[in-house]
Amino acid sequence: MSSSDQNPAPTPACGTGTSVPPPGKATTVSSQLLDMGAQAVQALKPVHQMKQHACSFALYAHDLGRQVEVHHFVSRLNQDVLQCAVYDSDRPSARLIGVEYIVTDAIFESLPPEEQKLWHSHAYEVKAGLWTDVGVPEALQSSEMARMAKTYGKLWCTWQVDRGDALPLGAPALMVSPQAAEPGRGRAELVRGRDERYRIDSSAQGLKGARVEMDEPEWINPNADYWRVHGKGFAVDVAATEMKRHAPFP
């Protein structure tokens, strides 16, 4: 019915190859007022738990050459588990493109191997200066980055904006982290663009250099970063099935 590695049939909503804003009329004043009213009386507590903005890059697990800049808004469930809303930029108009879960190595080791293959390691991404908390001086974020280097992530993309989808189309796609090996290296021009926009120096003179001394994980579980060992990627298919139900549907 739908697959993460297949382009949707051509319609106004999809695939022009460039990043386009979603179609639709500008938000009306009445909607804005309703939103403001709702916000005034609603606590929105889970949203206020997002206390970290991290920027990095992600690669589609079915095609590592397709890479996007990602902005994580991170909330912490506990010392070992983070949950992130992932957007395509940090502007107010940014699109919600997915969700990433991040766990420490100890938790990752407790997962079954079938589950582990969906996760990616963060050591290279952090050490290479790709992952950074935007606007936070390295001295202040270094302890968090050192922790992050020992974590694993599971990132699901629900909106493939890079292929020009004006609306979220198709099946959710698994994403992975940049690694120090082709075809999973972060593309230089993508990194340069990000660095220039945020005045970040992720090079050996900047973040990468500053993180040379950072502890590396003693080992990275080979079940993670599946493509590195197996040379294969993952796609997700959505297929029709019979629904188990206790009442008619729809």
Add this chain to the structure above:
Amino acid sequence: MDKVAHHKNSSSPASIQHPGTRTYENRERERSRSSMASSCHEVEVPGKPTETGTALLETATGAIQGFGPVNQIHQHLCAFHFYGDDMTRQGEAHHFCAHLNEDVRQCLIFDGPDAGVRLIGVEYIVSEALVLTLPDGEKPLWHTHEFEVKGGVLFMPGVPGVVERRDLEKVCKTYGKTIHFWQVDRGDALPLGLPQIMMALTRDGQLRQDLAKCTCTLSQKFKFFILNLENFRAFSSKFLNSYSLFKRLVNELEGVGFIDFYVAGVEDKFSVSFQKERENRAYMSGPDHGIHPLANAAGKGLKTHLREVDLPATTTAAHAGRVFT
């Protein structure tokens, strides 16, 4: 679901039992910690408690960072989702939504309304006009909102009805695409497995009533039985006008051993009446062109599968021009 007390009886409905006996004090502690946490399978996320240093650091870094997209989130909607392949698995879904424009909203879905709840999915809410432009292969992934709105089960906690209805008139005509990553309803302590395409209620009889209304088990002294507590609610509402008072009464009854098990439903927790809301919203109408026959899983069901694929050749030059801004 708000678990005020845990089962003591082994024949009680599924709830993962923690080892060790629960003292009343323990239960009090759990209760305050998980107040309004919404999973009926109360499994704790593994991991150490957040260290003070970590929390302080996040406060410090958060203060100097911008939160552009997150600050756009202006609205909290509560509703229910069920799995694309299994209607019997249902859960409370708290949507925190931002408008991208008048026709498109994007929402983060949590399993409760409080701090410390789990981010379990995302939903996109899109106007009928735009959904009709989608390829046919895409439409089954989208569900309608007409019944949820008109049936009274979708609501904005804390927002006065008059204001709420202004917005729900619009929502009533929209379609949604919901994907969950964390199957908290089956007791997953971590987000495991594949993303799931979720569906929403489309008619009466689908919503599990224990999610809507409170469930209570009176102790053995009164013979063991589970009440779908219309009577208890009616009784208590005579004396108590808020959920917190109601909960205190339940706590008291539990303290003296009259209640073994109590789980609040959404109606109790948020002081809403689905029936009353249904009446208030009778005038609303769904999509102008009617519900598209391909929407709502084309009337069947949906399941996700993982497929191992060959990776394309190293240089995907075709994408080089698609630099993302």
